Amino acid sequence: MINLNGEPTANFVGKTLTELLQQKTDTTQNVVVELNGAIIHRDELDTMTLSENDHVELISFVGGG
Structure with a gap:
């Protein structure tokens, strides 16, 4: 089990961060991934x-005005 954005999440141990993004986000373009406190390069x-x-934070950037 991993910790994703503060919540225990099953079925991702052994998967890549790309696989996690594909299953948990609508787009991978505007998302920053932090793994155990370190920002991971795309x-x-x-x-x-x-x-x-592992502790994973997915940080999304949203435009607006």
Whole structure:
């Protein structure tokens, strides 16, 4: 189990951050991923896999005026 945006979330251990984004967000373009306190660069999302007890924050940017 991982912790996603403060909530325990099952079925993502062993999956990549890209897979997580594809299942949990509408778009991956305006999302920043923080893994265990570190911001992950977009080119690393395909290769980084989630481990038990990882803490992930998905931060979305929304435009407006």
